[in-house]
Amino acid sequence: MGDPGSPALFCLHGFAANAQVWRPLAESLAGRMCVYAVDLPGCGESPAQEDLSLEALIEALLAVAPPSALWVGWSLGGMLALQAAQQAGPARVRSVVSVAASLKFVASPDWPHGVPPAVFEGFVAGTDDAPALLRRFAALELMGDPALRRHLKWLQQEAQQPQPTTGTLRQELAWLAALDLRATAPGLEQPVLHLLSGQDAVLPVACAAALRRCCPSQRVEVLPQACHASPLTEPAALAQAIATLARPRAAALQASVARAFSRAATVYEERALLQRRLAQRLLARLPTAAESVDAVLDLGCGTGYCLPALQQAYPAARVTGLDLAPGMLAQARLQHGERYEWVCAAAEQMPLPDASVDLVFSSLAIQWCESFPAVLAEVHRVLRPGGRFIVNTLAEGTLQEIAAAWAHVDDREHVHRFPPEAQMRAEVSATQWQMEWSECFDEVDAHPDVRRLVDSIKGVGAHHMRQARAGLGGRRALQAWMQALEAYRTPAGLPARYRVLALGLRKKPQAA
Template identity: 40%
Template structure:
């Protein structure tokens, strides 16, 4: 990795951390889509675990529920955004270990966890290969990783409405994720792809749902006129369903294991 690439990655991480730290005060109120997706991931977890990592824990909602489900386990919540961790610590206290860090360079010893849970977080990592290698390193033999992440096509309705797909997150393709897993040494025990669709009454509610959870990064030199907003509303109205304006999340759910 050259110096320019390292600087670019550092800038990206700083922007992601800043966006999610800003979102922290409103995250829990606006994260209904993330909660529904996470619930299905939680339902797939094993019966027992003793050292657990919530990777990309945000405000700690799922970290706390992991602690409740596995009361005898040591549970750690890791996030890149200090604002998210501050909210998590304020809400759930210090019985859970809260750790700031990067999923591509986990600040833990080898074989530190027998279960890693990660709901809609790793799509924010530019180097998915590094993430998978780190997961392999910190897992115990027979340890499991349960992940939901996003695929291209997520938020496609918003990209259509604004005609600015580059303003949204560009997640990796499924083939790239599978290749990264294979190179890491992890084994895919199960994987499913689904389209989760949520509905909102108007464009303002749509944008609140993604901005409020940090899912849109601020772009420099970008300004919107009233005409831009009116045009976006008109385009989005073309997609309206009886339930409201649709917003799609293309999800990849993975159950991975480290061989003994």
């Protein structure tokens, strides 16, 4: 399914299912990727193969997988994908997304994050009555799903037909019992995303924290409202996560932003005057219930300008500064020492436990992230129920005079394209947030000449502008742009306009 020229996605289903479970995901990807889904032996249209070893199974899967594909595996399939990545290397398995999967399925004293042994033995004993076990397991996979009846009917009629035999079910359970990836998964060379479910009744969601400790270089994300059968119930969220991992541009963008802000770190404080004003305006909107705030995160903290104010607002709280740019954090440490905690990471991939923060504050940082919904999901993950996200970001209309002046010169994009305010509001409304307040406004800085205007932008690492290249009329183009920009001069000077969207969001408290 999909354009043969698109990236290849190789999908492996979970216990007691078949390849049909990936149909909603293929529809969500809508041709952006070429989706290949296979039936494991004895499932769907694949004939049973008695006593097939794990090694032989992996070799058989590698033999039919597209070369250099992104492997996506659900539950048992996720563990098989991780095993294949270790066995074949990055030349054959480009990257892995494990969905509702663990490094070890059955819990043990040194790995309490799996299915309890007594429950697992109940599955094994239940294979004597395969239809009853399938009904029981399907209900367990969908427990917590608001559309349980509809999805349960589809799962039983599509993704469990024809029903696997007792022998096939026992073989799959034997594979689940034998797989232990704790020693091999952390050393994988490929990019790996572990996507877990917040309402999983099969795999404890505490597994997410264990995966972060065990595999610190790999991404671990939680879909807060998803059940175990997330490929069926959350195909859009899964498609978004896969598309992000499939695009190497995301990693390149993060590296570029980190370098730009690191280079600007030593002069940031003296040039970031507008950033300071907007940060102060946002700090004035902090919630006042200090007694309920134990952990505060400044997301995109830069040189740490806002951390003392956050500590003053919440004296008893642990305050952490997180930034993507190592240079910014080095400058922050020089100024503030070790009185705060420091984390170097991307906003979309924070190495923080689930539900570990009471307040996330972020001023003019997340506009440099590739995906606003991904940031919303990650902040939602790390916040405790009832926690708040106080944030401002840039919207469409930022630097509009600069863009308009370039439009008189050529039809290339010279100014970073920010999302429309309405789009960001819609993305918030589509998630599990409560919006407590919001405002959108223009903040305009005026500069006496072009050089100071450009320095004000680039001096803080914010590379809004992509200038004309030297040669081929590049100098003439710059001169034409400068002349066109003069038409927008005001008595105060040449404008640098920033359209700011500020939001006060709250993670919904848990139901009593």
